[in-house]
Amino acid sequence: MTSKMYVEILQKIYRIIEEDGLSAGDKIPSERELSERLKAGRSSVREALRSLEFLGIIETRRGEGTYLKEFGEHQLIDLLGMFILQDKKAKADLVETKWLIEQLCLLLACERRTEAQLDELKGFIQQKTIDYETFFKWVLKAGHNYLLERIWRVLNDFFRLQHEDVSLPLTFYEYTWTALKERHIANVLALFTEYVTKRS
Amino acid sequence: MTSKMYVEILQKIYRIIEEDGLSAGDKIPSERELSERLKAGRSSVREALRSLEFLGIIETRRGEGTYLKEFGEHQLIDLLGMFILQDKKAKADLVETKWLIEQLCLLLACERRTEAQLDELKGFIQQKTIDYETFFKWVLKAGHNYLLERIWRVLNDFFRLQHEDVSLPLTFYEYTWTALKERHIANVLALFTEYVTKRS
DNA sequence: AACGTTAGGTGGTCAGACCAGTTTGGTTTG
DNA sequence: CAAACCAAACTGGTCTGACCACCTAACGTT
Numbered sequence: 405m406t407s408k409m410y411v412e413i414l415q416k417i418y419r420i421i422e423e424d425g426l427s428a429g430d431k432i433p434s435e436r437e438l439s440e441r442l443k444a445g446r447s448s449v450r451e452a453l454r455s456l457e458f459l460g461i462i463e464t465r466r467g468e469g470t471y472l473k474e475f476g477e478h479q480l481i482d483l484l485g486m487f488i489l490q491d492k493k494a495k496a497d498l499v500e501t502k503w504l505i506e507q508l509c510l511l512l513a514c515e516r517r518t519e520a521q522l523d524e525l526k527g528f529i530q531q532k533t534i535d536y537e538t539f540f541k542w543v544l545k546a547g548h549n550y551l552l553e554r555i556w557r558v559l560n561d562f563f564r565l566q567h568e569d570v571s572l573p574l575t576f577y578e579y580t581w582t583a584l585k586e587r588h589i590a591n592v593l594a595l596f597t598e599y600v601t602k603r604s
Numbered sequence: 605m606t607s608k609m610y611v612e613i614l615q616k617i618y619r620i621i622e623e624d625g626l627s628a629g630d631k632i633p634s635e636r637e638l639s640e641r642l643k644a645g646r647s648s649v650r651e652a653l654r655s656l657e658f659l660g661i662i663e664t665r666r667g668e669g670t671y672l673k674e675f676g677e678h679q680l681i682d683l684l685g686m687f688i689l690q691d692k693k694a695k696a697d698l699v700e701t702k703w704l705i706e707q708l709c710l711l712l713a714c715e716r717r718t719e720a721q722l723d724e725l726k727g728f729i730q731q732k733t734i735d736y737e738t739f740f741k742w743v744l745k746a747g748h749n750y751l752l753e754r755i756w757r758v759l760n761d762f763f764r765l766q767h768e769d770v771s772l773p774l775t776f777y778e779y780t781w782t783a784l785k786e787r788h789i790a791n792v793l794a795l796f797t798e799y800v801t802k803r804s
Numbered sequence: 805a806a807c808g809t810t811a812g813g814t815g816g817t818c819a820g821a822c823c824a825g826t827t828t829g830g831t832t833t834g
Numbered sequence: 835c836a837a838a839c840c841a842a843a844c845t846g847g848t849c850t851g852a853c854c855a856c857c858t859a860a861c862g863t864t
Binding site for chain 1: 712
């Protein structure tokens, strides 16, 4: 053995996934079976699986088995967040970055929102069930950029660890809704600056 | 034990690194010692270490020990790419997101660049050693947002897996330099759109 | 048919053993 | 004395076998 076993095992596991035609949600062979098929000790197999689990590529359920996860649920960004945000410098930048990303998402949403989505948002506002997170989840969906959505979620999770919940007056959502309807980007951003950025 | 041992071990290892004041290049305690200090089996410790190695946070050298690595050489990307490259939606999002983040960074750099930094950039341009990555590393530094810098690096690593190197005419850097000097945000973004976004 | 019970499978953890490298310090040798 | 040598004591890498906790499904009883 010159190279690392667990790296080879990773490749072999990948091949098995391909050959068996497994896709997201499917169950992959048990640790003991992989151990046999790959002619490796169970501990080596586990070391490989642990890396995959850590990255969110697989999910292990005690007593049940090991399953492939959707790309969408990759914790890639979360993990990076975990290790990146340990940095004190990074924490200081968290708020700013979150705002910047949020403005980016507002921009996308303003371009891409559909009439149906606007109606949905109006519903939230009229029922007064709207809050900052609900609003931005809508924005992210309307923006149609999944990667950006993931990044925002991480930032938001970390933000909540350090800050109180953001509470904005209903008028912010109403005005912004109008600006989104008119596709008036400048107004959308101005409202964000007025209600969010400046208030801190 | 309700939660996963190796996650706890990861946290404890991180604490040890902090308490012992270890930084990049330093040696961390041996697996057997960690096993004792953390009151866990060696295999559990190894599973945790494997995840860290997979992410490129540590480096293990047989016979020598385990060392802390700089964050940045993550072969994480290569291995992960193997599993992700198929997802076309993610691929599309990646390009867009990278551009968006880059525009964000340009915006920050335009606001915050110092005269000294401008001189440095001019040097790169005059020596013709400038390329897309060099340019954006400068932009990120000038933007003074560490978190955004990290996010961009990750996106860029993924991007390079799937695309050719971006090569832009020298004029782009020259014009952008001027716009940055004048703090003319609109021009900076217009140049980016003209030379980068539209070319694809 | 509905309800327990049980046996087998699965991941989670551990201890101990051995292999394969590196480092270290003491011994031998020139 | 210095250089070369070598063995012991590390280090990570791997395997085995043994438990535990948990889930599922099949089996039986009511």
